[in-house]
Amino acid sequence: MSRQQLIESRLREAFPLQHLEVLNESHRHSAGQDTHFKLVVVSEVFAGLRPVARHQKVYALLQDEMSRGLHALALHLYSPEEWAVTAAAPDSPACRGGSKHD
Numbered sequence: 001m002s003r004q005q006l007i008e009s010r011l012r013e014a015f016p017l018q019h020l021e022v023l024n025e026s027h028r029h030s031a032g033q034d035t036h037f038k039l040v041v042v043s044e045v046f047a048g049l050r051p052v053a054r055h056q057k058v059y060a061l062l063q064d065e066m067s068r069g070l071h072a073l074a075l076h077l078y079s080p081e082e083w084a085v086t087a088a089a090p091d092s093p094a095c096r097g098g099s100k101h102d
Contacts, residue, residue: 047079
């Protein structure tokens with residue numbers, strides 16, 4: 001199972017999802033290694049939670065992957081009500097360098 005599939009599977013098992021996108025953005029940062037991902041997650045679990053609490057829930061699910069080389073997560077976490085207004089996550093910024101592989 002790829003890291004992307006693993007992330008998707010864990011999120012699907014942990015949260016009732018209205019929308020999920022797991023985008024591998026590693027090619028923009030780390031010479032193609034599976035280290036950088038953008039997550040767009042819409043779940044009722046996030047309703048009423050501050051952004052930090054939302055992030056903590058996702059990081060708790062993926063803590064072991066972080067210790068195995070998952071380097072960066074761009075987290076866009078919405079309640080269904082927020083998603084109805086927003087309907088799209090912002091584009092990721094261009095990589096500003098800093099890769100050991102450059």
